[in-house]
Amino acid sequence: MWYTIAAMRAEPDRDFWHPPTIEGRGVVLRRPRADDLPAVERWYRDPELARLTRYQVRPMATAEVDRFFRTRLLSADALAYAIEERPGGRFVGFTTFSALDADNGSVLFHITIGERHAWGRGLGTETAELMLRHAFERLALHRVGLSVFSFNERAIRSYEKVGFRAEGRLRDAILRDGRYWDEVQMGILRDEWLSRRHDTADQRMTAAESAAR
Ligand SMILES: CC(C)(COP(=O)(O)OP(=O)(O)OC[C@H]1O[C@@H](n2cnc3c(N)ncnc32)[C@H](O)[C@@H]1OP(=O)(O)O)[C@@H](O)C(=O)NCCC(=O)NCCS
Secondary structure (H helix, E strand, C coil), X not given: CCCCHHHHHCCCCHHHHCCCEEECCCEEEXXXXXXXXXXXXXXXXXXXXXXXXXXXXXXXXXXXXXXXXHHHHHCCCCEEEEEEECCCCCEEEEEEEEEEECXXXXXXXXXXXXXXXXXXXXXXXXXXXXXXXXHHHHCCCCEEEEEEECCCHHHHHHHHHCCCEEEEEEEEEEEECXXXXXXXXXXXXXXXXXXXXXXXXXHHHHHHHHHHC
């Protein structure tokens, strides 16, 4: 298969596989930069972010955040994007693909909006949609998967809205707030994505036709 990280990294192809920006209505995704680090360090000091995203309740140590930032966000091997809200261009979070499996055409999706003011405003759902479009329509992958803690209802709702389905549960995988919760594994396949796009286009067409009548 062609989509190895090394192949994607090679210029000039990199701009095709990992475009410098992906534009949405409410967000712009752009490649991460070194000066994004202070915001990422600040987000990881937020105990609520740790509660939602980490097995350990304690926030990540600064050295851990820096290592994560360098390897998973900044490295030329990382298929990562900083999320900027529109208008204004404020950096509010990041999204990445990991575990790119070229033999099976699959990848794992991750998203963290670190600025609390940006939660619940549709930016995460739009970002997921842009990343899925990139995965299926540009990278031509077959499957995108993710995992999420079952108490993270906002994340699960957002993933369902873009077409992810629950596929399995790691029962009682995490102890949080005094009880055990499952870790939910979700996925979406290329055909499912394409038929959703088709349905949405049909709906738009029908709405335009009724407006014209
Ligand atoms: C999870 C995350 C990406 C979702 O993005 P978002 O922009 O905040 O979410 P959206 O505004 O797109 O909302 C998604 C849906 O969840 C609903 N929702 C919002 N807050 C909710 C809550 N506290 N509980 C349940 N549902 C909630 C929204 O109403 C919306 O559904 P609707 O359109 O049917 O009404 C973002 O909140 C985030 O990064 N949070 C912190 C880190 C995290 O949890 N990452 C995911 C780890 S797996």
